[in-house]
Amino acid sequence: INFPSVVLTRYCQRYVEERCQVLNTFELAAVLHYFSAANAGAPGAQEFVQKVADEAVHDWRQRETVPWSAWRMLVTGSAEAGL
Numbered sequence: 001i002n003f004p005s006v007v008l009t010r011y012c013q014r015y016v017e018e019r020c021q022v023l024n025t026f027e028l029a030a031v032l033h034y035f036s037a038a039n040a041g042a043p044g045a046q047e048f049v050q051k052v053a054d055e056a057v058h059d060w061r062q063r064e065t066v067p068w069s070a071w072r073m074l075v076t077g078s079a080e081a082g083l
Helices: 006-019 025-039 045-063 068-080
Strands: none
Touching (some): 025 068, 045 068
8 A cells, every 4th residue: 555544544443333243244354454464564454454353253154154355354364464
């Protein structure tokens, strides 16, 4: 991401906190992918990533039909950011 936005990363955090229970794995992965790329190393980033990952696992357990692309995006987004 060439121009990470502090405002957008804060919005991502708020968005997940408010809608955590209704977001599917792909949506969680998309938010996490941006957040990780734009906010790696910032205070609290690791905790947010862990929270989103925990919710994605919960979503998977409920549905048991999560597309591989969603999992790949979830895992690689965090790994590439070094989180």
